[in-house]
Amino acid sequence: MDNFIVSARKYRPVTFDSVVGQLHITNTLKNAIHNNQLAQAFLFCGPRGVGKTTCARILAKTINCEHISENTEACGECDSCKSFQNGASFSIHELDAASNNSVDDIRSLIEQVRIPPQTGKYKIYIIDEVHMLSQAAFNAFLKTLEEPPAYAIFILATTEKHKILPTILSRCQIFDFNRIKVEDMANHLANIATKENVTFEADGLHVIAQKADGGLRDALSMFDQIVSFSNRNLTYQAVIDNLNILDYDYYFKLMQAIAQEEAAEALLIFNNVLNKGFDGGHFIAGLSNHIRNLLVTKEPRTLKLLDVSENIKKKYYEQSAELSSGLLLSALNIANQCEISYRSSKNQRLQIELALLKMCHLSSAIKLGLNGVSATQVDVKKKLPESVKPAPAAAPKTILSTPAPSVKNEASAPLKSAIPSPVKAPEPEKKSFSSGKGWGSFKPSVAVPSLATVFEEKSVDEEEESDLVQGNEFREITFNSFISKWNTLAEKLKAENRITLYTIMTANEPRLNGNIIEVDVENMVQSDQLKEGKIDILNYLRVELKNFALDLTTHQLEQTVIRKAYTSQEKYQVMVEKNPALETLRKTFNLGLS
Incomplete structure (x- = not known):
């Protein structure tokens, strides 16, 4: 049986073009090699597993390559490239600063720098985890790093740039590596799965990429683990079972129960989550993120902010269309407050259950507010006196204010019936409120308004009603x-x-x-x-x-601090402020303070 090689090593990039998600770094390095503008020292910094050491090795190999391609890549065929690939290069040295962090190790390195390269043009030193060097080692390294020989190049790599001395940083070209995007990582995993003849589901690869949190090495380690767990059939269910991840379906079902005001169903879903071994704090944080994604999906332009697969995006889009923005915002506020109070609560489960019950009653609260407004409209209409209601018989006369004298009475009846009555144009409930005023400010009109006025008022009233339906009510409050x-x-x-x-x-x-x-x-x-x-x-x-x-x-409120008088001088000053005659008495008899 052949020895198994993990994917993180087997598929480690060997050229600049094969590096995933660091295009701004690789293009800069290729241009520097092409224009022969190499710095004396490079500092690669960024989170773990994003390609710092890999890019350092590719740069070192390409610098000493004897036949660099037109695309500024190492040929991989010359003696320098082969010796590096076999780990036998005399011009490229790697030092792990985590285990060689003393001043003696750096002095030994400085002694080696004085020896010119035996093969190749440059002598390259890759120092990994450079932030682990001691203070004395950094100081010993300063002079050599500032004025190295023309053939020496230093490539430093670290995950914690803030621990490196400013004097070291000022002597290096600094390259900040980004966390790898979920989409780029998922595509890379799909290519590896295809090469390894592993069947996979795109949703499962997206979950692995999200769990890796921007580190490709972590993603490849999880990929190998799940391939073994699922017997080379990488499905979405296998991923969430192996990585102990809360499924999207839990949150979709929970939001459906909240929208339908099914409090019992919401509590049962949460109980099922706890029985699966998940932490309550992790659950409420995931719920907050789920509601945030639903709000993001409300606007098509912000769909790109979701780091999920296309199938999950479709589910988010369908559910967000069924829920109002007011409900989602209120639910997100409740979830956020629950997450804050969860850590300090003695009964943490009760905190989450209380939050879920509040969410389940949000729809009722919004409906109650809307029903209260409509009921007020009906009450106002019923209370109108008969004297202010418009007379229906006057409507035709108002419209036909200048009838032709030749028209007979027999012909006027069909003409009147053919003209629509403007009084019936607006809906009765909408006419109970005037536009731009506070609720309940009814302004009945005795005279029948013109058609243009009626339609203008109707459009304004329809806007007010649409605002009410959407839950965006901004009533003026006294x-x-x-x-x-x-x-x-x-x-x-x-x-x-x-x-x-x-x-x-x-x-x-x-x-x-x-x-x-x-x-x-x-x-x-x-x-x-x-x-x-x-x-x-x-x-x-x-x-x-x-x-x-x-x-x-x-x-x-700002608290004013009142300082109490303690010494004799301070007590005397307080007494003088109350009775200035004391100062006159003291000066007259030349008295002092004991």
């Missing part, structure tokens, strides 16, 4: 109605034994600045307490005041 609901809520909180929140709400009178509620607090503790109860406060006020654009902010 301060008296707001403070009444605010005090009612405070009393309810007091009855529920939430004394701390009740005290904060009643200590200082809040201010209403448009749709923003500003509350004064005395310290950060009160501010944190109010932020924890923010969701409950807004859910109540938005429904009661029928304005879902309300938001709440806190303002910390």
